Amino acid sequence: MIKHDVLIVGAGLAGMRAALEVCKELDVGLLTKVYPSRSHSGAAQGGIAAALGNSEEDSWEEHMFDTVKGGDYLSDQDAVEEYVKAAPRIIYELEHMGCAFSRTEDGKIAQRSFGGHSKPRACFSADRTGHAILHALHEQVLKNAKSIKIYSEWYMHQLVIEEGRCSGVVVSDIRTGEVEVIHAKAVIFATGGYGRVFKITTNAFASTADGAMAAFHAGIPLEDPEFVQFHPSGLYRQGILFSEAARGEGGYLLNGNGDRFMEQYAPSRMELAPRDIVARAEQSEIDAGRGVNGEACIHLDLRHLGEARIMERLPQIRQLGIDFIGVDCVKDPLPIQPSAHYSMGGIPTDMHGQVVIDGDGTPMEGFFAAGECACVSVHGANRLGTNSLLEATVFGERTGRSALEYAKNAEFGKINESHEKARVLNQIEEIFQRDGSESYNDIRNEMKEVMMDKCGVFRDADNLKSCVAAIQGLKERCKKGKVTDKGQLFNTEVYEIIELGNMLEMAEIIATAALARQESRGGHYRTDFPKRDDQEFLKHTLVYPKNGELELKHRPVVITRYQPKERTY
Amino acid sequence: MAKFRIKRYNPEKQADAYYEEYDYDFPEGATLLDCLNHIKWNMDGTLTYRMSCRSAICGSCGMKGNGHALLACQRQAAHLLKDGSDTITIEPLGNMPVIKDLVTDFQQFWDKVDQVKPYLKTKDKPPEKEREQSPHEFRKIDEATTCIMCGACYSDCNVLEVDKNFLGPAALAKAQRFVGDSRDQATRERIKELSKPGGMWDCTHCGECVERCPKPAEPFYRIKELMAVGLKEGVTNNVGARHALSFVKSVKHSGRLNENKIPVESMGYFNIKGLLDLVPVGLRMLLKMKIPPIIHKPVDDVKDVQRIFEEFGE
Ligand SMILES: Cc1cc2nc3c(=O)[nH]c(=O)nc-3n(C[C@H](O)[C@H](O)[C@H](O)COP(=O)(O)OP(=O)(O)OC[C@H]3O[C@@H](n4cnc5c(N)ncnc54)[C@H](O)[C@@H]3O)c2cc1C
Ligand code: SF4
Ligand code: SF4
Ligand code: FES
Numbered sequence: 001m002i003k004h005d006v007l008i009v010g011a012g013l014a015g016m017r018a019a020l021e022v023c024k025e026l027d028v029g030l031l032t033k034v035y036p037s038r039s040h041s042g043a044a045q046g047g048i049a050a051a052l053g054n055s056e057e058d059s060w061e062e063h064m065f066d067t068v069k070g071g072d073y074l075s076d077q078d079a080v081e082e083y084v085k086a087a088p089r090i091i092y093e094l095e096h097m098g099c100a101f102s103r104t105e106d107g108k109i110a111q112r113s114f115g116g117h118s119k120p121r122a123c124f125s126a127d128r129t130g131h132a133i134l135h136a137l138h139e140q141v142l143k144n145a146k147s148i149k150i151y152s153e154w155y156m157h158q159l160v161i162e163e164g165r166c167s168g169v170v171v172s173d174i175r176t177g178e179v180e181v182i183h184a185k186a187v188i189f190a191t192g193g194y195g196r197v198f199k200i201t202t203n204a205f206a207s208t209a210d211g212a213m214a215a216f217h218a219g220i221p222l223e224d225p226e227f228v229q230f231h232p233s234g235l236y237r238q239g240i241l242f243s244e245a246a247r248g249e250g251g252y253l254l255n256g257n258g259d260r261f262m263e264q265y266a267p268s269r270m271e272l273a274p275r276d277i278v279a280r281a282e283q284s285e286i287d288a289g290r291g292v293n294g295e296a297c298i299h300l301d302l303r304h305l306g307e308a309r310i311m312e313r314l315p316q317i318r319q320l321g322i323d324f325i326g327v328d329c330v331k332d333p334l335p336i337q338p339s340a341h342y343s344m345g346g347i348p349t350d351m352h353g354q355v356v357i358d359g360d361g362t363p364m365e366g367f368f369a370a371g372e373c374a375c376v377s378v379h380g381a382n383r384l385g386t387n388s389l390l391e392a393t394v395f396g397e398r399t400g401r402s403a404l405e406y407a408k409n410a411e412f413g414k415i416n417e418s419h420e421k422a423r424v425l426n427q428i429e430e431i432f433q434r435d436g437s438e439s440y441n442d443i444r445n446e447m448k449e450v451m452m453d454k455c456g457v458f459r460d461a462d463n464l465k466s467c468v469a470a471i472q473g474l475k476e477r478c479k480k481g482k483v484t485d486k487g488q489l490f491n492t493e494v495y496e497i498i499e500l501g502n503m504l505e506m507a508e509i510i511a512t513a514a515l516a517r518q519e520s521r522g523g524h525y526r527t528d529f530p531k532r533d534d535q536e537f538l539k540h541t542l543v544y545p546k547n548g549e550l551e552l553k554h555r556p557v558v559i560t561r562y563q564p565k566e567r568t569y
Numbered sequence: 570m571a572k573f574r575i576k577r578y579n580p581e582k583q584a585d586a587y588y589e590e591y592d593y594d595f596p597e598g599a600t601l602l603d604c605l606n607h608i609k610w611n612m613d614g615t616l617t618y619r620m621s622c623r624s625a626i627c628g629s630c631g632m633k634g635n636g637h638a639l640l641a642c643q644r645q646a647a648h649l650l651k652d653g654s655d656t657i658t659i660e661p662l663g664n665m666p667v668i669k670d671l672v673t674d675f676q677q678f679w680d681k682v683d684q685v686k687p688y689l690k691t692k693d694k695p696p697e698k699e700r701e702q703s704p705h706e707f708r709k710i711d712e713a714t715t716c717i718m719c720g721a722c723y724s725d726c727n728v729l730e731v732d733k734n735f736l737g738p739a740a741l742a743k744a745q746r747f748v749g750d751s752r753d754q755a756t757r758e759r760i761k762e763l764s765k766p767g768g769m770w771d772c773t774h775c776g777e778c779v780e781r782c783p784k785p786a787e788p789f790y791r792i793k794e795l796m797a798v799g800l801k802e803g804v805t806n807n808v809g810a811r812h813a814l815s816f817v818k819s820v821k822h823s824g825r826l827n828e829n830k831i832p833v834e835s836m837g838y839f840n841i842k843g844l845l846d847l848v849p850v851g852l853r854m855l856l857k858m859k860i861p862p863i864i865h866k867p868v869d870d871v872k873d874v875q876r877i878f879e880e881f882g883e
Pocket of ligand 2 (some may be wrong): 695722725726728729737738770772774775776777778779788789792
C-alpha cells in the first residue's frame, strides 16, 4: 500500500498550490489523471482578479461587493471577505514564484476590465493567464520534488471513509491498469469542474465530475449543483473559448441585424455585464430568430480594436479563430454561442477547505476540497470572470494549510485494503462483462444534448422533468454497452466509460436540483419562475444520495456586509 | 472519403507495430482530433491516444501527421490531404519510446526539462509587492513562456535522433525562459551548464523545431538567444572552442542550402536571418580575441555566408 501524509487528487491550480503548502512540513502525494501541466487550469485565458489598484484605485471592499452582487447574493460573505483580502498577497506570491505577468509601463502587473467587476482588476499574462500560473506552480512543484511525489496519469476511483473519517483513496495507474490503495492522513480533492456534461462546453475532455461523484458515493452531499455558468463566447458549435478579455479589451456583441443588442439588456455595462446576463441576452436574441443568418450564433466583433492591440493582448484568441474556423478576427467577426463553462456548485466546504456534510457545518474529518470541484461558496449563483483562478489559488493555499495542520496531529486512519481494492476491481470487471449493443458514444451525445436543451441557459419544470427522465433512461442503457479494449495497458476506453457513468449521475443531480429551485438567480434561470425569491430560496441546496434516490436538504447563506438587493446593471 | 492510416502498437497483443486503415468521410472543419475521436467512438474503441483541452493549450495530443509532429486538435484534417492524396498517415511522436498506439513515454523529455533547473532562481528577498519588470523585459520571455510541453519539437529534432544526451529544443526553450527573465539571478550559472556537451551548442540550427512548434515558443530562436547570451557572458575556458566550431559548422550548414534537409524557401531563409543576429556578437568577440578566429580558411561556394560576414566585417 502506498502511503503519504497528505494525498492530493488533481494538479491544476488548486491542487498544486495546496501541494506547495503541505510540502513545507509533510510528505505529499500529488495524483492526476493527466500530466500536471495538462490540467484544465492551463486553458484559462483572461485573468485573475485582485484589488491591486495598479491601473485605477481599488479596494477589497469593492471586490467583495462585486463578487457578492455578481453571485446574486448566494455567496457566503464571510468566505468572500477572506478570499478578496488574500487576493493581492496571493498574486504577489505568484509573481515571486516567477509567474510571467503582462506589465504596465512602469513595470507593475497590468490589470484590465472584466465583466461584473467595477474596476479593472484582472491581472493577466496576455490571453494565457491560466497557462502562465499553471506552469509557474508546476515549476515550483518540480523544485520541491523531494517532498512532492507526482503520480501522473493515475486515476482516482473512490474515497475511503472508515469510522466517519477519510483515510485514503483507491486509484489505478492508467499505464499499467494496476489498482492501488493510497493510505493518507488527509486527502484533498482538487479535481476541477464538470462542464463535459453539456453538449456545448468550454471544458476539456478531462472535466468529468470524478471528484464530485467519488465524494457523493461516499455519502457526502453536493452543494448548489443547479448553478452552472454558461459563458457568452464559446465558439459556435464547438464551445472552444474566446475569453471575456475580448470584451474586456472593448469587443462588441452583434446580432444578425448587426445591432449591439446588449443595449436592450444591460445598458450601463453593455458587453461587460456579468456572464449569466450576457449569455441569456444572446440566447434570447437567438431564440427570437436574430442570430447570425438565423443560426444559433451571434457575432463577437473585434475589428475596431485593430491588429496591433489584438496581437499584444489577444494573440492566442486570434490564432484559435484562424486554426479552428479559419476566421481572422482582425478582418472578420467570430461566431459564438453560450457554452457551459463553470460549475459554481460542488463538494461543500467551510472557508478553510474542510469538507462539511450538512447545514450545520459538521466536518468530514480528514477530507478537504479546493478549486472548482469545491463549493465554499464564494461565487454564489454566478461566478465573475477571473474570480475562479483566484479561488483555486487562494483556497488551494488555505486548504493545503488546513490539511497540513490536521495531518500533523493525526494518525493514519483504518483501511481495509483488500476490501477497498475489490470494490474498484469489481466495478472495472463489471464494465468488462457488459455484453450489450448500446453505443457509449450515443449515450454520451444524448446526455449532452438533453442537458443543453432542457437544463441549459433557460429552464422550466416540464423540460427539467423530461430531462431527469431522459438521464435515468440513459443510465439504464449504459449498463448494456460493450467495451472493445479488454487490455490492462493504457486503456483509455475503460476510463471514458467510468467517466461517462460519473457524468450521467452528475447530470441527474444538476437537473434534479434545478427542478427544485423554483426561482431565477444568477446562472439558474427558470422561465416559469423568472424572479428571484429570497423568501423561499435564499439558501444553498445540498443533494444527498439516499437508497439510490436523491434527497434535497439545505444550508444557510452567510450574509455579513451586504444585504440582498435587486441586481441590475 | 479519406483514409486514416494509423500506426498501431500494443505489446499486450503483438510485439511489432503495424498500420491499420480507417475510412472516414469527415465533415468540413473537422480537426484531426475530431477524426480520431470519431474512429475511436464509432469504429474501434481500442485506438489509443492522449487528448484533453482540444484547444491547443494542454499539449496532450502531440503526434505525427504525414511524418511531421503536430497537435491533432490544432490541425484541420483537410489540410493533411495535400496534392489530391486521399490518405493521412498518423504515427506516434518520434524520439520517445511508444507505450501504446499514439501514446509515447515522456519520461526522458521531462527529465531534460528538470535538468535545466526550470524555476526562477533569485538571491534577493522579494519585495512586499511585485518585482518590477518592464513590458520590454516581459517581451524577452513572452515567447518562451507559451510552451505547452507537447513534445512536437523534441519528436522531430534531428540531433536527438543521433544523440540521446542532447537536452533538446523544449528544455532549451525553457532554459531561455529563465535566462531571459530580468528577475532571474542565475544567468551565468545557467549558461555554464547549458554550454556543456549535450547543451545549446549541440544544436545544428536545422530549424525543424521552429516549423513544428504549435506555439510562438519556437525553440531554435530561443536557443539562438541563449547562444548570444553565452557569447556576451564570455563563458569560454574549454568551451570557447566549441562556440567557434559550432559557429563555423552552423554557418556552413545553413550556407549550403542545398544540403539542408529543410526546404530552402522556408527554413533556409530563417536560418540565415537567425544567424545574422548572432554574427555581430561573434565578430565583436573575435575582434577582442576572446575566442579563437572563426574562419581559418575561406569557405568556398557559399556566397550567402560570405555576404553575411562582409556585411558585418567591422
Ligand atoms: C476555457 C476556460 C477558460 C477559463 N478562463 C478563466 C479565467 O480567465 N479566469 C478565471 O478566473 N477562471 C477561468 N476559468 C475557470 C478556471 O480555469 C477553473 O475554474 C480553474 O482553473 C479550476 O482549477 P482547478 O485546480 O480546480 O481544476 P483543474 O485545473 O481543472 O484541475 C483538475 C485536476 O484534477 C485532476 N483530476 C480530475 N479527475 C481526476 C481523477 N478521477 N483522478 C485523478 N485526477 C483527476 C485533473 O487531472 C487535473 O489535474 C476558465 C475555464 C475554462 C474552461
Ligand atoms: S534547430 Fe536545433 S534544437 Fe531545433 S530541431 Fe534543429 S537541432 Fe534540434
Ligand atoms: S517548444 Fe513548442 S513544440 Fe516544443 S514542447 Fe514547447 S510548445 Fe511544444
Ligand atoms: S488536446 Fe490539448 S493540445 Fe490538443
